[in-house]
Amino acid sequence: MIRAFDWRDLSLLHRLRDRSLMLDSxxxxxxxxxxxxxxxxxxxxxxxWACTLVTRPSTPGxxxxxxxxxxxxxxxxxxLALITPGSILEKPEAxxxxxxxxxxxxxxxxxxxxxxxEEDAPAFESLRRAGFxxxxxxxxxxxxxxxxxxxxxxxxxxxxxxxxxxDERDLWRRETSHDEIPINSLYLNLVPALVQQAEPPPRHxxxxxxxxxxxxxxxxxxxxxxPLGVWVQPYFHPAxxxxxxxxxxxxxxxxxxxxxxxxxxxRSYQSWAGSALERLGFEPVCDxxxxxxxxxxxxxxxxxxxxxxxxxxxxxxxxxxxRAAAANFERRRLKSRTD
Numbered sequence: 001m002i003r004a005f006d007w008r009d010l011s012l013l014h015r016l017r018d019r020s021l022m023l024d025s026x027x028x029x030x031x032x033x034x035x036x037x038x039x040x041x042x043x044x045x046x047x048x049w050a051c052t053l054v055t056r057p058s059t060p061g062x063x064x065x066x067x068x069x070x071x072x073x074x075x076x077x078x079x080l081a082l083i084t085p086g087s088i089l090e091k092p093e094a095x096x097x098x099x100x101x102x103x104x105x106x107x108x109x110x111x112x113x114x115x116x117x118e119e120d121a122p123a124f125e126s127l128r129r130a131g132f133x134x135x136x137x138x139x140x141x142x143x144x145x146x147x148x149x150x151x152x153x154x155x156x157x158x159x160x161x162x163x164x165x166x167d168e169r170d171l172w173r174r175e176t177s178h179d180e181i182p183i184n185s186l187y188l189n190l191v192p193a194l195v196q197q198a199e200p201p202p203r204h205x206x207x208x209x210x211x212x213x214x215x216x217x218x219x220x221x222x223x224x225x226x227p228l229g230v231w232v233q234p235y236f237h238p239a240x241x242x243x244x245x246x247x248x249x250x251x252x253x254x255x256x257x258x259x260x261x262x263x264x265x266x267r268s269y270q271s272w273a274g275s276a277l278e279r280l281g282f283e284p285v286c287d288x289x290x291x292x293x294x295x296x297x298x299x300x301x302x303x304x305x306x307x308x309x310x311x312x313x314x315x316x317x318x319x320x321x322x323r324a325a326a327a328n329f330e331r332r333r334l335k336s337r338t339d
């Protein structure tokens with residue numbers, strides 16, 4: 001039996017809390033599993049909807065489980081946040097739970113349901129059987145406070161040689177409302193069309209950082225802060241030069257990196273940035289496949305167009321045109337004989 005989460009399931013959630021499988025990396029690395037907070041405070045959180053479902057055993061041998069989907073009001077996609085215990089995805093009853101989550105997200109207007117999981121995990125095959133398809137791949141990098149870079153220095157400190165030789169024009173600054181259109185343009189030119197169908201351009205929260213040079217936006221870092229860490233989604237134009245220096249300057253100016261880990265998510269279409277992160281002291285955490293299940297499809301239906309000039313008549317345009325063509329042909333034939 002699958003039903004909505006309520007107070008009767010508090011003890012079950014407490015018992016399963018350490019066996020959760022996080023399928024939203026951004027939440028996992030910044031806030032951790034917050035199934036209880038999301039379920040209880042959903043009504044008090046503006047602009048966000050959370051659906052928490054519970055499956056209880058109906059036959060001997062089945063295992064209870066809890067799953068949660070999150071959707072922001074301004075997004076067209078929902079995220080499969082967590083399933084606990086994660087081992088439920090290896091069992092046949094997982095299909096029914098996933099279908100219930102899909103229906104719940106679709107009823108709230110979501111067009112796609114997204115999940116992030118490692119390809120060698122058992123959950124990957126279960127999601128594929130449930131109709132999820134790969135549309136991108138990503139690697140998550142981490143920089144812990146005090147980590148040493150490849151040159152032996154601890155992070156990048158102000159006054160370092162790298163900073164001293166950096167061009168002042170390469171400085172980062174916080175995004176403003178005037179950067180919204182250039183950021184969307186950078187996203188549309190950089191991100192593959194398949195990914196754009198699943199995820200819209202990043203939200204502008206005022207926490208992101210932009211890099212301009214010669215009147216052109218060449219870099220954008222979309223940030224999300226949480227108690228466990230800071231999540232960064234980078235977008236670099238191919239014309240951006242010295243990505244190592246750009247990231248080093250960002251690390252200098254970003255104070256939060258000294259208090260909590262910094263996570264950078266590098267999608268497959270920007271995998272070339274991984275070498276720069278490794279030289280700056282980042283370490284790879286996981287390689288994941290980004291899966292999507294479509295919840296809606298465009299429906300195309302022919303709509304008859306009205307012609308006001310002909311609505312009250314029944315013209316036969318082919319008859320006069322045919323007579324005129326025949327008359328022209330006869331005149332040409334007679335003229336050719338006289339010539």
